[in-house]
Amino acid sequence: MENVIMDFDILNSLVKEGEKSKIVLLVMDGLGGLPITPGGKTELETARTPNLDALAEKSILGLQLPILQGMTPGSGPAHIGLFGYNPIKFNIGRGVLSALGVDFDLQPEDVAARGNFCTVDEAGLITDRRAGRISTEVGEKLCDLLLKNVKLPDFELFLVPEKEYRFVFVLRGKGLKADICDTDPQATGKPAIIAQADSLDSVEAAVAIRSFVSQANEILRDQSPANSLVLRGFSQFPDWPRFNDVFGLNSNAIAMYPMYRGVAKLVGMHVMPPANSMEEEMDMLEATWKDYDFFFVHIKKTDSAGEDGNFDLKVHVIEQVDALLPRILNLNPDVLIVTGDHSTPALLKSHSWHPVPTMLYSPTCRPDGIGEYGERACSRGSLGNFYPSYELLPLALAHAGRLEKFGA
Amino acid sequence: MENVIMDFDILNSLVKEGEKSKIVLLVMDGLGGLPITPGGKTELETARTPNLDALAEKSILGLQLPILQGMTPGSGPAHIGLFGYNPIKFNIGRGVLSALGVDFDLQPEDVAARGNFCTVDEAGLITDRRAGRISTEVGEKLCDLLLKNVKLPDFELFLVPEKEYRFVFVLRGKGLKADICDTDPQATGKPAIIAQADSLDSVEAAVAIRSFVSQANEILRDQSPANSLVLRGFSQFPDWPRFNDVFGLNSNAIAMYPMYRGVAKLVGMHVMPPANSMEEEMDMLEATWKDYDFFFVHIKKTDSAGEDGNFDLKVHVIEQVDALLPRILNLNPDVLIVTGDHSTPALLKSHSWHPVPTMLYSPTCRPDGIGEYGERACSRGSLGNFYPSYELLPLALAHAGRLEKFGA
Numbered sequence: 001m002e003n004v005i006m007d008f009d010i011l012n013s014l015v016k017e018g019e020k021s022k023i024v025l026l027v028m029d030g031l032g033g034l035p036i037t038p039g040g041k042t043e044l045e046t047a048r049t050p051n052l053d054a055l056a057e058k059s060i061l062g063l064q065l066p067i068l069q070g071m072t073p074g075s076g077p078a079h080i081g082l083f084g085y086n087p088i089k090f091n092i093g094r095g096v097l098s099a100l101g102v103d104f105d106l107q108p109e110d111v112a113a114r115g116n117f118c119t120v121d122e123a124g125l126i127t128d129r130r131a132g133r134i135s136t137e138v139g140e141k142l143c144d145l146l147l148k149n150v151k152l153p154d155f156e157l158f159l160v161p162e163k164e165y166r167f168v169f170v171l172r173g174k175g176l177k178a179d180i181c182d183t184d185p186q187a188t189g190k191p192a193i194i195a196q197a198d199s200l201d202s203v204e205a206a207v208a209i210r211s212f213v214s215q216a217n218e219i220l221r222d223q224s225p226a227n228s229l230v231l232r233g234f235s236q237f238p239d240w241p242r243f244n245d246v247f248g249l250n251s252n253a254i255a256m257y258p259m260y261r262g263v264a265k266l267v268g269m270h271v272m273p274p275a276n277s278m279e280e281e282m283d284m285l286e287a288t289w290k291d292y293d294f295f296f297v298h299i300k301k302t303d304s305a306g307e308d309g310n311f312d313l314k315v316h317v318i319e320q321v322d323a324l325l326p327r328i329l330n331l332n333p334d335v336l337i338v339t340g341d342h343s344t345p346a347l348l349k350s351h352s353w354h355p356v357p358t359m360l361y362s363p364t365c366r367p368d369g370i371g372e373y374g375e376r377a378c379s380r381g382s383l384g385n386f387y388p389s390y391e392l393l394p395l396a397l398a399h400a401g402r403l404e405k406f407g408a
Numbered sequence: 409m410e411n412v413i414m415d416f417d418i419l420n421s422l423v424k425e426g427e428k429s430k431i432v433l434l435v436m437d438g439l440g441g442l443p444i445t446p447g448g449k450t451e452l453e454t455a456r457t458p459n460l461d462a463l464a465e466k467s468i469l470g471l472q473l474p475i476l477q478g479m480t481p482g483s484g485p486a487h488i489g490l491f492g493y494n495p496i497k498f499n500i501g502r503g504v505l506s507a508l509g510v511d512f513d514l515q516p517e518d519v520a521a522r523g524n525f526c527t528v529d530e531a532g533l534i535t536d537r538r539a540g541r542i543s544t545e546v547g548e549k550l551c552d553l554l555l556k557n558v559k560l561p562d563f564e565l566f567l568v569p570e571k572e573y574r575f576v577f578v579l580r581g582k583g584l585k586a587d588i589c590d591t592d593p594q595a596t597g598k599p600a601i602i603a604q605a606d607s608l609d610s611v612e613a614a615v616a617i618r619s620f621v622s623q624a625n626e627i628l629r630d631q632s633p634a635n636s637l638v639l640r641g642f643s644q645f646p647d648w649p650r651f652n653d654v655f656g657l658n659s660n661a662i663a664m665y666p667m668y669r670g671v672a673k674l675v676g677m678h679v680m681p682p683a684n685s686m687e688e689e690m691d692m693l694e695a696t697w698k699d700y701d702f703f704f705v706h707i708k709k710t711d712s713a714g715e716d717g718n719f720d721l722k723v724h725v726i727e728q729v730d731a732l733l734p735r736i737l738n739l740n741p742d743v744l745i746v747t748g749d750h751s752t753p754a755l756l757k758s759h760s761w762h763p764v765p766t767m768l769y770s771p772t773c774r775p776d777g778i779g780e781y782g783e784r785a786c787s788r789g790s791l792g793n794f795y796p797s798y799e800l801l802p803l804a805l806a807h808a809g810r811l812e813k814f815g816a
Contacts, residue, residue, distance in 0.1 A: 007476075010476070010479075010496070011476075011478075011479075014479065057447075058446065058447075364442070364755075364756065364760075366440075366442050366443075366450070366762050366783060367443070367447075368784070368787070369447070369784065382471070382763075382787045382793045383793070384792060384793050384794065391477040391478070394476070394477050394478035394479070395477055395478040395761075396478075397478055398477075398478035398479070398480065398760075398761040399478075399761075403478060403479065403480060403761070404480075405480045405481065405482045405759055406475050406476075406479045406480065406481050406482060406485055406495075407481060407482035407483075407484045407485035407486075407495070407499075407500060407505065
């Protein structure tokens, strides 16, 4: 972490106090796309976006790289990068990510893990790591069954069902630590691994987890096909430098879904209650405009449409966002960044590694004069083709007049 | 510093001996700019520069990044970068920078600091860190008063007034070291901090500084509003690898102002007496052409015009430099780099974080064929948009035929 801290230290030492300028980070989840026909246009290039195009003319453009070259980001690390933290160095544990995704109110001493119900044979060897993809209803019933029957007198236990065979495991107790190995061997034909502490202060949690696993195996023994479980990514709410402290900002997060509100909480942002629509997100932005100076606004539906392989719907959502853009511009932000957290091409029906269209507008920017907001337009912009996502925030601070000179 | 030294070691091991090729680094201070009207041109784009444009056609272009993304450089670190030293790792102390700025002839064992006259209340708490921005004349008088009355028998003391409430403090003695904390708390409502040594070999200087401070407070007691002082950035002439040794060059610095001659001295360059005009700088270049093989030529007035918000004057100075360019080209340099140390847009009346137009001409370059020298022309060039400033020098060495192959 030395380099991270050093970089933050330098940046932090340059942050001006008492600045009132305002920054908006508008994230269209999964924004980047691909043509579905050879020689065709991407979702963003297809969408009619007069407002975004007009803003592009006055902005600097580029394609940002969320993680490293060729790496497809999950939502957590992708947002951590947009918040100015190098996601390779500030790595969120799998358990914590899962807890954020189900809107679990994780406490600093909680130990969280991602759980899978699985199938084992008589010798205890795993035969199906997903227990035949049991239905979500069955998963919920199994979580209930375990919660009713497992006895861990000195702890609180939470099991929150996710989709199908997945659940979130949380152990709550005083002074727990999470340096514990996965019980999931990530392969069939092997037994589950015994949870072992990798540090002395994680022994207490490891003992409790072993007790949980052995009781759970007893309770699930006669279920079929989900007669066992594995846990991985034991982790805790990270003790990272807080966003507001590092960057000298008073931040507000506006989002509809738990994962994005959660990842904002992770860096200590103030988080609004869940919005029910993009329009309501704009209402919240306007209503809190005078109370904060950094606004993270998250648009989910671009990603969902991409994941569903629905090219036209993704185009339509982008056009809806374009129609809302004047509401943001009417607030006169000093800096407005429009980007995605990653690409989700409808063609691939999944997140992808392709760099993400990005535009930074500010009255103090040196405009590229490219009057179009799309992947290939952005690739001609001055931010270049693989701009590290976590360097957007320092750039926003600079354009907002929030950084002192380095050296005299 | 490990990485720094390692990088230099590799480069240094490749430097050829006995090469006679010549490199010119022409720095127009604060060259980068911004349009003053939406959709308009920058200062450099506005200037009529037929000679620079013709040279651009045969050159490689790009925009260089002086420090890190979003960081606005001071003159010192910006030049350190152009001299091939990573300015984040080779960080010049504040005191040394101030001493360079007033053309003080700093010796290796001198301890320098930046001083502020300030105002304290009866309890000794700072009420104004700038003593009501006293005039430069008052600042000069106070420096004189202190120099006449402070007694430090075993040391030499220098106090050189800067503008208004600022002065440079230099303590001269044998074997002094400067690991000493700031006395400036950088906030009002607090007392000045007592100068403490952070290493054993800095104790002697710290004791002398405490004595200076307490005598100074006695002497200034009845002055108003400047009845006290604070010191920060205790530092010494750095013990860095010398430019000529690292890069195998015999260097000559040509500049009009102390800061730039000083920063060249810092890396051990030969430095010409101050020039009185750009024309005289060209005279010096011609007169010393056969005696050196690396020439740093510094043009100040682009920056001053930018700082004054005088767009037209900055354009005019750039045109004057363009008119002088043939005098450099007539010398047939093997490499000519034309760049700035940072941007100083007239729009912002200050240094800024925007990357800096850069062109490297050499008969051995692979020309971009872009026949224009301006910000947006450079952003299309093959050096890219954020070329690290400290990588220009190795590139110049290569184009000058001064580097051996890496590996056989």
